[in-house]
Amino acid sequence: MAQTQSGAEGLLSLPALLHRNATQFANSPAYREKEFGIWQCWSWAEAEKEIEALALGMINLGVNKGDFIAVIGRNRPTLYWSMVAAQSVGAIPVPLYQDANAEEMAYVLSHCGARFVVVTDQEQVDKVIEVQDQLHQFEHLIYLDPRGLRKYDHSQLHQYSHVQDQGRAARDEFMPELEARRGELDYDSTCVMLYTSGTTGKPKGVVLSNRNVIESAKNACEFDNLRLDDEILAYLPMAWVGDFIFSIGQAYWTGFCVNCPESAETMMTDLREIGPSYYFAPPRVFETQLTNVMIRMEDAGKLKQRMFHHFMDHAKKVGPDILDGKPVGFMDRMKYTLGDLLVYGPLKDTLGFGKVRVGYTAGEAIGPEIFEFYRSLGINLKQLYGQTEATVFITVQPDGEVRADTVGIPAPDVEIKIADNGEIFYRSPGTFVEYYKNPESTADTKDPEGWVATGDAGFFEETSGHLRIIDRAKDVGKMVDGGMFAPKFVENKLKFYPDILEAVLFGNGKDRCVAFINIDLTAVGNWAERNNIAYASYQELAGHPKVLASIGEHVSAVNKSVAEDSMLSGCQVHRFVVLHKELDADDGEMTRTRKVRRRIVEEKFADIIAALYDGSEEISTTTEVTYEDGRKGAISATLSIGDADVVPVAVQKVAAE
């Protein structure tokens, strides 16, 4: 560790890396943003000047060392500069989710005691002003887009460009101060504070040091051979740790270019225009794109359709192997090359993946078929497993060892151990410093030796040495016969069917498992339309016998695949019910990030669960619902219960671990 103590090549902070880039890669593009229909570009040298002007302006406004500066808005170079400018003056940037409502914003802003807030436009300004009475430390707001703000009281409001102008004007006066503050930054000073989305309780402020960010970025860049000429598209929320690492940490380490889309709506067009070589997206994005491709192929001519399916079948057969560098027959290779010319190449181009060298997905499980589709096209899509607390990287899949059901091997410099209950612990240079103003939670999560509890349960596959995540550790339980109960494992398998939106498995402490299913209204509605099935409501469609039958088939198929897993074969779904309402965040059944709150669902629908276990054919129930405007109502329904085929498992052979 002696070497890292002194910092990687003596570069101890992001402002220091910025200066290196501005010197070494002065004319390489650092940022691009599409504005007024054209990609505007800033080189590293220009970016440094912009950031310096803003930093001087911040000193001019009275930013002190150790102040928190909140940054709110969509991905824009100016906001990335604000974060680095904040670091340059010894302040701590705190990016917030731009779609957070005013109360959520108030909590975070008052928790960190932000004195300054940098925002994009009027919408965000309004939110901050709405809650500013609750913010005792808040003093100044800097905005980018003056539109609609002319009439606002400007005693606390400052336009971004004016702050920069004032900084430039006072350059001589404040430059020594800025240099002194930049010089004080070391490997242990705080780089950024990121709030976790908080599935349980209030969001927690994760403090990451320069060491965390730079070491993690450096390791990951080396792992994937990222280079100066790589391109990324910055479109994921700036408050998310991934964006901070990709668009700032790794970009500053290697000097590659960060491209910001024109607006959220133009993301797909901009993606195509940029053609990133390093790309990240949650599974949902890949899923939507695949669906779009399939729908558009339906509308294509017969010849195109046949060509598409013919070559896609071939790609499925040999594509992943070619990508992994495994031996593939000469004729198959030739055919794949032809397919690349006719189908794969143009398709990748349309999707904007023509140049992707390294692609990642993470956050939740990705459907194996979706994953294989992209890989068979020759896109090097991989999975990683990470957390805010780990500065993203815990495990990653190396090139050539990519599978849909594992999350890879420990990332460089990351140590992992599995506790007796299956929970995964890690220790790495990226391990977070602390939760801000929350020593209890810090102590609960991180032990004195630096091991951090992930809260996830998993195991290393003996054959490959890859980590497999089973579920959240607190959700993993035991069946009566001692077999392991891991609901997420089965639920994910169910959710990979397009017509199943959500599934909840029960069975902890019982002798067999049962499940709740939510249908996907878009997919099932589409199917109903094509099959001339009329329906008036979600409830009616969900209760349709044909829907039940097809869901039943899916459940049976999932059981078959679950039975093949020696550890979890006991989790097969014996009986299931298709719920009459969608699980909803407004009813508290889910979090805002669409994660099921098991306990609440279990309590709320206790009568249905009881019916699933007592063998009844159907159950009448009434459920309270909350409408978007806060009014409450009730819906009642009689749900029929489906039985699924279960594969008999010889003996529950898993011994208690």
Added chain:
Amino acid sequence: MKDMQDGYTTADGRKIGGVVMEMKNITLRFGGVVAIKDISFDIREGEIRAIIGPNGAGKSSMLNVISGFYVPSEGEVWYRGEKRPQLSPYKVAQQGIARTFQNIALFEGMSVLDNVMTGRLGHMKSGLFAQALWKGKAEAEEVVNREVAEKVIDFLEIQHIRKTPVGRLPYGLKKRVELARALAAEPKLLLLDEPMAGMNVEEKEDMSRFILDVNDEFGTTIALIEHDMGVVMDLSDRVVVMDYGKKIGDGTPDEVRNNQQVIDAYLGVSND
């Protein structure tokens, strides 16, 4: 009613300037039908001026008189201190007046960007030949025009449909494109003919926002016709109320709202 010579200050602190356009005793006849009967009012620099009234009150006719499309049978139109002679539409456009239409009038087969660019026509000075060859002045001009068009596209948040043919767009967006085309002309006076007609609540809110922003950001004087009373009252600084071709009210939204004649007209009390 406010009639200070040098303008006034609105409740939200905007400065309204002097009179830009004055309609003096306008009467408009189509054969025996009298569409507008002896109406006088003015439009001041920087204000949002609304013309409202029930169906068939003569609102659109009035707007067409303002835009120069109709020539009044009697009365005078004064624009920027001068009596306006009979003008062809392109001359009106050159005077800095742009408009949108109640029934959208866009080039359906052209992209949004091209449609917006047509709004720049009045600003193109180079000859047909130079433009066809796209050389010299024409090229430089196009760059400037494209820049203005792009700023408008950015302002109205229609970047995502820049290259989409207008014919494929939903109604609400077409309305916005039409506004974009009018704005691309960088008008001093913008005429909007029922900008919210046929829109849902959300689209109306968006459109209101844009109208306010245009006025605020570019200082554009806006005259609009609208059916939706709620929208008009929120948006405008002063309102002219018409009924059966006559002016029955003129003043701030509050004054108009409490005007008995206006109430009668809107509630349908018999009127002779």
